Amino acid sequence: MQADWWTFALQGVNFLVLVWLLWRFLFRPVREVIERRRQQAQEADARAAGREAAAEEARRKLEEERAQVARERQALAKEMDAELAAARDGVLDQARRQADDLLAKARRSAREERESALAAARDQVADLAADLAGRLLDEAGPQAPGDGLLDRLMGRIADLPADERERLDRDLADDGARVAVVTAAPLDAAARGRWAERLDAALGVGGRLDFETRPEILGGAELRFPHAVLGLTWADRVARARDLLREGGDHA
């Protein structure tokens, strides 16, 4: 076996040249490609990280907005509940007041109707009683007053207050002033004499006395002066009784 040193040297040079050639045409381009890809991958990672950060920021903002909306919704719901409660309370108060008013009005109306019915019934009873008394007196026929009635009239004249008596005297003092004795049935001559005598003694009427007959007074008598009437008739008593019946019911 022999070694050729020229071949040894040439092969060494050849290999070193090949190292340079492959570095120039293979390893350096591959390294550049790898570096470029790594850089692109890093840039893509950076972009992805940026987008992820942006997405995270957007998600955070969305969560905040959602929480804000939820808070506003709760506040609105609470406010609406308060308004509804206030409105409900207002409506209930108004309804309660209206119900109380209606109830009071109904009670008042019922009471008024009851009172009205009672008054009407009372009036009707009074009217019936007065009609019944009047009809009974009417069926009994006109009654001429007796001396007792004359005594009571004299008593009433004597019991007149001073101012009324003075006004009555002034009334009788006028010229032509006359006094009419009104009865339901005509008085006989004796009765008229007694009436004229007693009235003249009490009032000084002398011959200015007239006697009239009016059956509608049913009984009793009344004295009619020019500007006053003093009477004790049964019709007045029946009317008085009717008024007393009505007033008695009202007082009750």
Next chain:
Amino acid sequence: MDTNPLSPDILWHLGPVPISRPVVTTWGIMALLTLVCWLAFRRPDRPGGALRTALEIVVETIATQVHDIIRRDPWPFLPLLGTLFLFLVAANLSVIVPGLHPPTGHLETPAVLAVIVFLSAHYFGVRARGAGDYLRHYVQPSPLLLPLNILSELTRTFSLMIRLFGNIMSHEFVVAIVAFLAGLLLPIPFMLLGILIGLIQAYIFTVLAAVFIGAAVGSVETA
């Protein structure tokens, strides 16, 4: 076989310089590799095709292997180790081309490659650790080990050379003997075996070179 197969196969003389067959074959391999790489990466701005993708995969695989061995950034070592692997693959597989003889089947080529690895290991070691620190490891743990360390450096370089040369040369001999004795078709399985041997020897040579360089730069513990 009236000529010595281990003797230099001089094709012609360029002045006083004899041009042997391994040199010419190496030129052809250099031209082929350079042409392939130029075709693959002549337009780096455009997307590459299948050839470019395959070359990227090969380079990245070599870089990964180198990184796994040296435990450092592989790119400073890749021009040497990558070129070593690709050249050895091409040279060893040239046996399947009729009329070609692998340059690694002649002693000069494995020898110069082993010497280059030997010198490169020291170069990278000094550059990585400094001359003093690098030379100090020859006298550690004891200065008495200096002769043994130097002998170890020489013998491992020698074994690197002999391993590659012996395998490729012997395979070439076996194929030639079988073809001489049994005819044309019988050597085909031996040629397929030669492909496997060529790839394995290229891998072993490159890995051992990476281990030596890694030990020199201080990344690999050697026995």
